[in-house]
Amino acid sequence: MPCWPWRQGWDAPWLGRPEAVLALLDAPTGLAGNMLLAALLDLGLPQAEIHGPLSALGLAGAYRLELEERRSGGLRGLHLEVLSLEPQPAHRLWGDLRSQLQAAPWPAPLQQRVLEVFGLLAAAEAAVHGHSPEQVHFHEVGALDALVDVVGVCAGLLHFGVEQLVCSPPPAGHGLVATAHGTLPLPAPAVLELARLRAIPLASAEGFPPGELTTPTGLALAACWATRFGHPPTHVPKRVGVGLGSRSLDRPNLLRLTLADHPWAGYAHLEHPAQLETVLVQQAQIDDATAEDLAFLAEELRQAGALEVFSQAIAMKKGRTAQLLTALLAPEQAERLRRVWWRHSTTLGLREHPQTRWVLPRRSRQLATPLGEVRLKQVQLPDGRWRSKPEHDDLAALARQHTLGIDQVRLVVQQALEAQPDANLPS
Template sequence: MSALVIDCPTGLAGDMLLSAFLDLGVPESVVHEPMQSLGLGNAYLFKVEQSDSGGLRGIRLTVSNQEQNPPHRRWVDLRKLISEASLSSSLKANVLNVFCTLAEAEATVHGCSPDQVHFHEIGAIDSLVDVIGVCAAVESLSPGKIYCNAPAVGHGLVKTAHGVLPVPVPAVLELAKRHQVPIRTGEDLPAVELTTPTGIALMAVLANQFHRPSTMEVEGIGVGLGHRLLDRPNLLRLIRIHEASKVEAGWQELVIQEAWIDDATAEELASLAEQLRRAGALDVVHGAVLMKKQRPGTAVIALTTPQQAAALRHVWWRHSPTIGLREREQGRWVLPRRSGTSSTPWGLVRAKQTRRPDGTFTLKWEQDELQRLSSESGLTVAELRERLFLEAHSFVPEEDWRC
């Protein structure tokens, strides 16, 4: 399952978040199409540029207003506009939820009803692009979960349409309180507004957890840059990760089939094992047993799934001399694993990666591959294992996790 991690060391703003989505690979059309559905396709200019902040690269987004007489949109106007647009139901719900969250917070701090709220900056076209664009980007990626660490809010004073306000501004503080969003402040942060009401409202609606996951298997990184010049890189990182299921091990129903045979040659037993594997046996083992009349024999045990049990029974009757077959149901716990290749000094080598309950990974190279490398390199299998442990590099999976 893919998840998103939002890392906001210098705050959370809608344009930085949208920039990070674009840097992660979300097409610009994902933003423009819903804006056109709202009848606002010609109301803005959209400039995306590669840039840097504090020596670190990223995407910086600039949205310019092209409206002749930009209206001061009220929440009631926005709600009607969005509700009547031809957007997907999930996108429409998220966008309405973000603006409703903003309206309720603004109404609380200004002492009025949500329908009376005038979205001064929020109703401006750039903020509309930010909210709709981020919600559309999330829908396009469809992450299973969104994590967000505590955004830095800054400190000091800021000029707004309501005059000079303390940082964090009242709407940000109200949103943090209402939605239990942790925020980070202090004298070690720049004395400016770092997190906007739009940014925190987006996370209040879209984020599932406000902390980083304990382990991250990184699949992609998007970096969104802010416009303000700070004493440190002004950026937001959007990290796409693969998050394995919470089930640390899977339970598997099995069938054990067993026969004791004292009248077959070693060659016939080897052929039987091969036929059982071809029919779907997960494993076949042999063991020495002492049978009746003190005759030495071989216990042949096959491990299979309930679905393949009948097919294996036909193999026993056709390819072995046994006239009886023990069968019992059993189960096992198996850890998640996946096959792939590992880069080594001898080229790509097939291997199997296992995820342990503590979040660590182990890698085991396929025995056939080790034998091949041994014959090619002149090294023993034991020497190869030791060398591979030290010198093998990036594992590239060829399948998703399975149990």
Template sequence: MSDRHAWIDASAGVAGDMLLGALLDAGARLEAVQAAIDAVVPGSIRVSTTEVTRAGLRAGKAHVEAVTDSPPHRTWTSIRALLAGAALPAPVRERATAVFARLAGAEARVHGVEAGDVHFHEVGALDAIADVVGVCAALHDLGVTSVSCGPVALGSGHVRGAHGRLPVPVPAVAELSRGWRVVAGGPGELATPTGMALVRTLAEVCEDLPAMTLDAVGVGAGHRDRPDRANVVRVLLAAGNASGTEEAVQLEANVDDLDPRLWPGVLAGLLERGAGDAWLTPIVMKKGRPAHTLSVLCSPDHAERLRAYVFEHTSTLGVRESARRKTPLDRLFVTVRVRDTAIPVKVGHRNGVIVQAMPEFDDVAALARRLSLPERVVLQEAAAAASAAGYAAGARLRTP
């Protein structure tokens, strides 16, 4: 089954092995997880599962066993190289790399060092590599394409780590929790840096359980069995994006003194850095001055970076920010042949019916230049080729 949505219940906390156990309990194949881990650190880790009880509830427990004598501490630079050289499916590599990048950034900020030089100690040992790669492989095996998560319980009190006695949430977890709804949830360390990095990277939105038709539930156990609450993470799976909507942020700035020749580069730079869309609106400001409103639509995770880019590359003195929710169409790309040239076509669909089918204009324009034809002619031919192939508005979607 593909195109599934996963909602994570972290109301009792979250750790990497708990999330891995929940995904395996929900139906991810252990052999797929093991193969992905072996691709990154061959012959170093063995993963197994058992059934346990936590506060009287059945749960799956993921066991991660190092089978090498002295697993080395690693930097983010060395882990990134391992992931880049591993024979992994692209979605697994991209997700795992993004998780470790976020974890390294948090540790770097906490310890005042460069991210590439972060020595992970306990969060960079083999078990954490197994947790991160294993979770990403399990999501891929389950066909999960979107993830959301509820508020996360972080815990309270103190723990002892590699750098001495630390308050809970430990500094890296606190850093990773910025912008997410959290609660204490009880005494002790309930959320680990690896678990929080997985949530913050994989989950697109913090939301209570959305309306969804469940097709699988997985329960993953933590190490301790507490009498006051079930020490588990739950994963609820449903076909498709459960809510159909995504959280977004809209940044805006009014600018009346920027050389207009710079605007195309500003817009392109914003899109390259993760903006979902960026545009200009002509306005008239006080004293009749002509100006533009720069608007940037992005995910909450990209807002800080894009806000900094706006300040650096425009002359604005302030950026407004507002929360948005958007409802995107499901999308896929197909290719059609136009005069013996492959042209990509973006297909937007909903509930199995095509809503939009639009040839990629840059490819159309390139072909038009090569053939010395008007762009409108090649665009019409590409649209006709897409329609002839069955990709037209109102048609039932078929697998390309």
């Protein structure tokens, strides 16, 4: 493979960076590919990073980027328009475009991302038009501006080493839009299909004038890059890029792309750094169940897959005492646990919302002691040390077996742990 000048330094972000880059995409007035690319250019993306891969695709001289700093609602940002210079724009099937992308002399990460975005667009267009993805025409997923947007955005995010992207739910718009297939309702059918395929939440367009706010290309890019849609995690903003839309609204028409550090960024050198994950929180206030019934419900929730279940005493109206029961769970377990709530509790409703949490690396170990084996729960701290805690059930079993106090057993276990320093080292 030839070493194109625009490839220099591209592979580095994917071969191991000292810190994982967190990107936050705020899209209060919707998403479009040119807006996202403008935000990347506002962050300082060199245009060569866009032109290089497109030139390798055979598109040198086929387009021009018109980039201009403007104001929208009193706020500055960059506005980008992709102008076609092709006298006769090409028209081809998705299968032809896919072969062209697969043959492009690009770094593997760029090729994989671009193919994923266009593949998702083709699947959405095929679904709304009722035919196979192979029959989707070039003007639907491969128009020149879409190629520039998709290749440019993927190249830009790779250039900045983005490994996590959190996107706010974008409003899709309402009314009608003119397309190659005639006048279509909004949200655009392909936008709805993309949201359905990837379970993407769409914000309300209430209060916006009629018109398209989120385009299929913009949403497909977000769908393929975002680790989740929702509120941003705790972070330290480092750089902000602003991309402006073309329409005039009653508010700033923009999106903001923030490159940020999270509070654990300084520990990214560890072999097993803390991981950010999303859990679901389910809660109900219960004032008409016995303590035994609540204990049974909590245990059934744990058996059904809850990561944790806990309760808090609360006071409700008319002075009634009650319990606030909370379950933490993986999002894919939501429906299974809802069935447990409906089956074993008296609640008439269930609150449910996503929440992010940082999780330190954990493992289980067997520790040999003079009294017998004990299971250890171990967690790796940010400085690399491992902290150990013996399983209480094993301590209790040894206390009964040897007719000792549980505090005596715990002391023996601690001495055994100190005598085996490798038990606290990473495996």
